[in-house]
Structures are given as C-alpha cells and as structure tokens.
Amino acid sequence: MDDLEGGAKRGAPWKRMSKEELENQYSPSRWVVRLGAEEALRTYSQIGNEATKRAQATGRNLLDVPYGDGEGEKLDIYFPEAVSEALPFLMFFHGGYWQSGSKDSSAFMVSPLTAQGVAVVIVAYDIAPKGTLDQMVDQVTQSIVFVQKQYPGNQGIYLCGHSAGAHLAAMMLLANWTKHGVTPNLKGFFLVSGIYDLEPVMHTSENASLLTTLEDAQRNSPQWHLKTAPTQPVDPACRILVTVGQHDSPEFHRQSRELYQTLCRGGWKASFEELRDVDHFEILWNLTQKDYVLTQVGCIPSPWTECILL
Numbered sequence: 001m002d003d004l005e006g007g008a009k010r011g012a013p014w015k016r017m018s019k020e021e022l023e024n025q026y027s028p029s030r031w032v033v034r035l036g037a038e039e040a041l042r043t044y045s046q047i048g049n050e051a052t053k054r055a056q057a058t059g060r061n062l063l064d065v066p067y068g069d070g071e072g073e074k075l076d077i078y079f080p081e082a083v084s085e086a087l088p089f090l091m092f093f094h095g096g097y098w099q100s101g102s103k104d105s106s107a108f109m110v111s112p113l114t115a116q117g118v119a120v121v122i123v124a125y126d127i128a129p130k131g132t133l134d135q136m137v138d139q140v141t142q143s144i145v146f147v148q149k150q151y152p153g154n155q156g157i158y159l160c161g162h163s164a165g166a167h168l169a170a171m172m173l174l175a176n177w178t179k180h181g182v183t184p185n186l187k188g189f190f191l192v193s194g195i196y197d198l199e200p201v202m203h204t205s206e207n208a209s210l211l212t213t214l215e216d217a218q219r220n221s222p223q224w225h226l227k228t229a230p231t232q233p234v235d236p237a238c239r240i241l242v243t244v245g246q247h248d249s250p251e252f253h254r255q256s257r258e259l260y261q262t263l264c265r266g267g268w269k270a271s272f273e274e275l276r277d278v279d280h281f282e283i284l285w286n287l288t289q290k291d292y293v294l295t296q297v298g299c300i301p302s303p304w305t306e307c308i309l310l
C-alpha cells in the first residue's frame with residue numbers, strides 16, 4: 001500500500017491512509033448498514049423524487065424561478081398554507097459530490113417544514129462537469145441574494161445542505177455580501193454530513209477532476225479559511241448546527257467535528273450532533289418525516305427547531 005505524500009506520518013489522519021482507504025472513507029455508500037451501496041443510492045433518488053412529487057402536488061409553489069441568467073440558475077419555492085409576508089425561509093442545497101443530484105429530486109424536508117409555517121427553497125446549481133466549484137459557490141451566493149431581495153421582509157433565512165451541499169452552505173460563512181448590495185438575514189445553518197476540508201478529496205478518484213491543485217482545494221475549504229482567518233457572524237444570534245450520521249465514515253465524523261471546533265473557537269454559536277443509527281443517506285430521509293427530531297416543533301429542544309420554529 002502506497003502512503004500518500006511519502007512520509008507524512010504526523011498531522012491529519014487522512015495523510016496516513018492508503019489511497020484505497022481514503023477512497024473508502026470518502027465513498028458514503030460503502031458505509032450504509034441496512035442496504036447495499038447501489039441500493040442505498042437508488043433509494044436515495046427514489047425518496048427524493050417521491051418527496052418532490054408530493055410537495056409539488058400538494059402545496060402552493062413557484063417552480064423554476066430564475067435567480068441568475070444561467071440556464072441552470074433556478075430554484076423552487078414551496079410556501080406554507082398560511083399566507084404571510086414575514087415568513088422564515090429554509091434554503092436547501094443538495095449533495096452528490098458536486099457532480100450528481102438535482103433540485104427536482106431534493107424536496108426532502110418540504111412537507112414537514114411548510115406544515116409548520118416555513119417556506120422552503122430548493123436550489124439548483126451547475127454540477128460538474130458543467131460547473132466548477134468556484135462557480136457553484138458563486139451560484140449559491142447569488143441564490144441567497146435573490147431570496148433576500150425578493151423577500152426583504154423575511155423572518156430569517158436558514159441554509160441547509162447535505163454532503164457536498166453542506167460544503168456549499170458552509171462556504172457562505174465566508175461570503176462577502178457587501179459586493180452584492182444586500183446582506184441576507186441569515187439566522188441559521190444546518191450542515192448535514194458535509195465535507196469542509198477538500199484537501200483529502202483531491203486524492204480520491206471521483207473528485208480528482210474537480211480539484212486539481214492544492215490551491216483549488218484550499219480556496220474552496222471552509223475549514224481551511226475559518227482556521228487561517230476566522231470570520232465573524234453578521235448576526236451574532238446566527239446558529240450553526242453541524243450534524244453527522246452515526247454510520248457516516250470516520251473521515252466524515254472528523255470533518256464535522258473539526259468544523260464545529262473551529263467554529264466554536266471563532267466565536268460562532270455552533271452545536272454538534274451525531275444522529276443515532278442513521279447513515280449518510282438516512283440522515284436526509286428522516287427530514288421527510290414530521291416526527292423526526294430535526295423537523296418537529298416544540299419537542300426535544302434541538303438547535304434546528306429552536307432557531308427556525310420558535
């Protein structure tokens with residue numbers, strides 16, 4: 001087994017892993033416990049498709065709203081039944097290693113959240129090979145600026161991302177809003193099973209083409225930026241919930257824990273939760289359920305419900 005970077009025995013644990021082990025650590029479907037890898041990925045799209053069909057058939061919504069000039073710069077907005085000017089908005093960024101997934105199969109949390117008075121926005125961005133990471137980060141920024149400008153009376157904008165989408169959401173901790181002419185009313189971040197340091201991902205086969213230089217990886221690593229030059233929340237009340245599934249790989253656990261620790265050191269109001277008995281995909285499926293801890297109102301106090309729904 002060949003060690004990456006020759007004799008790097010100290011520092012980040014991934015530097016001591018063989019290529020094979022690193023590949024394994026960054027392949028979430030290999031860590032599922034109840035299904036086979038293929039079956040887990042299939043079920044993931046199926047649940048996403050069904051949740052999206054249900055959301056589109058049952059509530060008020062605006063679909064394919066352009067937030068920029070690009071063909072792929074569209075978002076879907078799902079409104080709660082009660083009409084109100086001052087709604088909280090939850091914006092969701094899907095996962096799929098920056099190269100798969102779509103807004104059309106990612107309306108996972110729409111029904112439990114609209115039922116509780118939250119407008120949910122599912123955002124499309126140009127996945128690779130069409131989009132580069134820098135472009136995706138820029139599109140996510142634009143989508144948030146669009147929602148703030150469109151709904152200036154919003155009761156808060158909450159960002160939620162899963163996997164690669166959690167990476168894109170976390171990049172917004174570093175956004176420079178002044179050049180966009182509006183500062184979004186960001187009240188919370190829900191980062192679900194994400195990757196925040198992209199350097200190890202450079203060495204995996206699936207993502208090698210997205211991240212070609214160490215500079216690309218660092219420029220797009222919230223963990224690296226927050227560690228080297230901590231940012232401050234615009235709104236000191238802004239909360240960040242970093243969650244990871246119990247059955248996510250050790251590298252995914254490390255990534256979430258280290259981001260959480262860095263956020264705490266930087267003065268952010270962050271919490272960390274390892275969600276029991278779920279894998280990388282089930283963690284998201286649970287968000288389709290009304291009685292799940294992350295989508296339930298007024299039960300077990302969780303940062304999620306505390307900040308969006310109270």
Ligand SMILES: Nc1ccccc1C(=O)C[C@H](N)C(=O)O
Nearest residue numbers: 027028029030095096097100163
């Ligand atoms: N489709 C996804 C949706 C969400 C999050 C990850 C994926 C992946 O496919 C990850 C990787 N290709 C895997 O096989 O584990």
